[in-house]
Amino acid sequence: MSEIDIGRLGYLGLLLAALVIWMFMQQRGRMAQKLQQLAAWGLIFLAVIAAVGLWDDIRHTVSPQQSVFAEAGRIELPRAPDGHYYMTLQINDTPVRFVVDTGASGVVLTRQDAERIGIAAEDLAFHSSARTANGAVETAPVRLGTVTLGRFEDRNLPAFVNGGEMDNSLLGMSYLQRFDRLEISGGTMVLERR
Template identity: 25%
Template sequence: MNLGELARFLFDQPLLALTIGAILLAVGAGMFTATRPRLGQAMRNTAYFGLVAVLLLTVAQLAGHNSRSEAALWLDRTRPAEIVGKETVIALRADGHFWVEAQLNGTPVEFLVDTGATYTGVSRRVAEHVGLQPDENDAGVILETANGPIVARMAEADSLRFGGIEANALPVAIGPDGEVDTNVIGMSLLSQLAGWRVEGNRLILVPKEG
């Protein structure tokens, strides 16, 4: 392997290149310690910093490849939807679900997109935060959740927006305190679209024309 091939190899392996550089720097620090102690100490500290950076980057890389690890779930935050042409695209998160950051009454709220949910629903805490008021004449609706059936109160959101999707005067179910922690976009919104489909790790939503 000539010098050019070695340079290209190290360029393609940045963690290895950083590790080798840190080791060489540490060796060089030992050579300068006796004659120029300050320079030697500075080189040694830089080498230690480089090795710590390699360790942290390696851990992050391994966590990213293991999509079910706690670290991967922590690093994989919910993102706004992407607009591709006229379609809105939501990426699959590490937990195997489609999450999106939406604007509910103009306030950022994290939602799980659930095609099996009848209603779009939020927790009482989020409802209060965005100014949703339950209908005083509403007796409530029974919703099936992972923890069993609950009674939710209905309200109307002025707007819910994400990507190229916008719904106005949208019925929203407000879950009782302690029973609902996950905000859900359900079929009450999805049924207003021209269509939706899953392609690989992407949920693609198609708004109606006009």
């Protein structure tokens, strides 16, 4: 648990304590009713804490996911609540979630995703660089053994590992250009490939 989480928990504890004290001060004579109200507020408090703690899991379960129509050679990606499009590819049989970035020329992995797919950190040579909105970053060129999406499989795909901090891996044009059609319409990105 980080210091920020401990601080938030402390704040919520103080808020609950203030609420309990206020409730007892307001209704000094009716102990059974106080306990009943205290139990109700306690359940509400626990429900809010559970919802906040599980929000990422709930959001990913409820939000629409990518759809792969293998026979038609079509992939549909819904726009996420943050306005981006995300695609999950199997790289060396490991699922990796990417932000689809038509402004990026290549595929760029975070260090964590690179390690997950079997690229050892000590094997990375950061001798190239890329320009980003936040300035220049060092990158290490790599090759991805197999990249699979539905029935589509590509081998030996060139990519880079970002030397800086990055929240998500980026799926740029070196992969997207393998599709015959890329269209954004009505909050859905459609990719088609034969």
